[in-house]
Amino acid sequence: MKDLVSRCPIEEVMQVLSGRWPTLLIYYLKDGTKRFSDLRRDNPTVSHRILTLELRKLEKAGIVRRTVFDGYPLRVEYDLTPSGLTLLPLVDALGDWWEARDARRPAPQMKTAAEAAAVS
Amino acid sequence: MKDLVSRCPIEEVMQVLSGRWPTLLIYYLKDGTKRFSDLRRDNPTVSHRILTLELRKLEKAGIVRRTVFDGYPLRVEYDLTPSGLTLLPLVDALGDWWEARDARRPAPQMKTAAEAAAVS
DNA sequence: TGTAAATTACGCACATTTTTGTCACCACGC
DNA sequence: GCGTGGTGACAAAAATGTGCGTAATTTACA
Numbered sequence: 001m002k003d004l005v006s007r008c009p010i011e012e013v014m015q016v017l018s019g020r021w022p023t024l025l026i027y028y029l030k031d032g033t034k035r036f037s038d039l040r041r042d043n044p045t046v047s048h049r050i051l052t053l054e055l056r057k058l059e060k061a062g063i064v065r066r067t068v069f070d071g072y073p074l075r076v077e078y079d080l081t082p083s084g085l086t087l088l089p090l091v092d093a094l095g096d097w098w099e100a101r102d103a104r105r106p107a108p109q110m111k112t113a114a115e116a117a118a119v120s
Numbered sequence: 121m122k123d124l125v126s127r128c129p130i131e132e133v134m135q136v137l138s139g140r141w142p143t144l145l146i147y148y149l150k151d152g153t154k155r156f157s158d159l160r161r162d163n164p165t166v167s168h169r170i171l172t173l174e175l176r177k178l179e180k181a182g183i184v185r186r187t188v189f190d191g192y193p194l195r196v197e198y199d200l201t202p203s204g205l206t207l208l209p210l211v212d213a214l215g216d217w218w219e220a221r222d223a224r225r226p227a228p229q230m231k232t233a234a235e236a237a238a239v240s
Numbered sequence: 241t242g243t244a245a246a247t248t249a250c251g252c253a254c255a256t257t258t259t260t261g262t263c264a265c266c267a268c269g270c
Numbered sequence: 271g272c273g274t275g276g277t278g279a280c281a282a283a284a285a286t287g288t289g290c291g292t293a294a295t296t297t298a299c300a
Contacts, residue, residue, distance in 0.1 A: 001139060001140050001284090001285095002284070005140065005163070005165045006144065006163070008144065008147070008215070009215040009216070009218040009219045010143050010144060010147055010211060010212075010214065010215040010218075011143070011144055012218055013214045013215060013217065013218040014137070014138070014139070014140060014142075014143050014214075015140070017134070017138075017214070018134070018137075018138040018139055018140075019121065019134070019138055019285085020121050020125065020131055020134060020135070020138075022134075023130050023131070023134050024126065024128065024130060024131055027128070027130055035248085035249090036248075036249055036250080037247095037248070037249080043125065043126070045125045046286095047286070047287050047288075048249080048250070048287095049250090049251085049252095049286080049287070049288085050285085050286060050287075052249080052250060052251085053285095053286090061221075062221060062224075062225055068249090070294090071294085071295085072247085072248090072294070072295045072296060073246090073247045073248050073249090073294080073295065073296070074247080074248040074249050074250080074293075074294080074295095075248070075249085076248080076249060076250085083221050083224060083225075086217065086220075086221075087217055087221075090210065090213050090214055090217055091130060092130075093210050093213070094130065094133045094134075094137070094210055095128070095129040095130040095133060096129070097133070097206065097207055097210055098129040098130075098132055098133040099129045100206075101181075101182060101203050101206075101207075104182075104203060105182055105203075121258085121259095122257090122258070139259090139260095155274090155275090156274075156275055156276080157273090157274070157275080166260095167260070167261050167262075168275080168276080169260080169261070169262085169276090169277085169278095170259090170260060170261075172275080172276065172277085173260090188275090190268090191268090191269090192268075192269050192270070192274090193268080193269070193270085193272095193273060193274050193275095194267085194268070194269095194273085194274040194275050194276080195274075195275085196274085196275060196276085
């Protein structure tokens with residue numbers, strides 16, 4: 001998703017929120033200020049490069065604030081901006097919608113993991 | 121985003137909604153039933169292959185319903201499921217949030233396009 | 241007391257993986 | 271041959287990962 005194809009705000013938000021990490025990072029920052037290494041621990045599968053890139057993207061979007069303290073063993077803190085805080089309930093709502101939808105779905109469904117296993 | 125790294129519903133929704141097209145398609149289907157070719161016209165930059173793939177993904181997620189009519193010039197219709205309809209306001213809310221955030225942002229900001237142009 | 245090693249939060253170059261696009265092709269009836 | 275709604279093979283592009291280097295200071299150890 002390098003560039004936009006419409007002037008639609010929906011496409012613009014998705015440009016920022018698309019992918020696995022942005023929403024998860026927002027979710028983890030819900031608890032308050034975190035350091036870079038905290039976020040890595042929260043999600044061990046993200047590479048440090050991608051984590052920095054995603055955080056910068058969120059910063060540019062005005063969702064996350066990055067604070068650098070100079071000193072001994074370098075220290076950078078991340079937290080949600082006021083704007084980011086207003087986004088939080090929307091992201092949560094999507095999660096809730098997904099769960100509710102799961103409950104709503106007709107019976108003959110399988111979890112994706114089970115499906116994958118079954119195909120083998 | 122081939123597979124999940126957490127059991128978090130947020131990650132699961134994003135697996136479906138990530139990318140440029142899913143939310144835009146949902147948005148276009150807001151107006152009601154559309155045919156495949158209508159959706160292509162709504163968004164001329166999506167390749168037909170991706171359009172089918174995205175629609176199938178949304179179908180599997182229970183957001184979109186696909187109806188095939190057999191007859192002369194083949195005919196397939198797409199519309200939102202009840203579940204998809206409940207998702208709609210959430211997607212709209214994201215768009216609204218983005219616009220509101222734009223208004224909220226401090227003055228010395230540039231549009232990304234302008235930035236890109238300026239760098240050259 | 242001197243020296244090596246670890247820590248933190250990255251940036252950079254390169255490699256791999258994943259996603260997306262292109263093009264050709266199919267069946268159907270007109 | 272046209273338009274409809276696709277599918278499949280292959281290619282290009284984009285996203286993501288890997289491993290190394292860096293700064294300043296602290297700690298480990300002899």
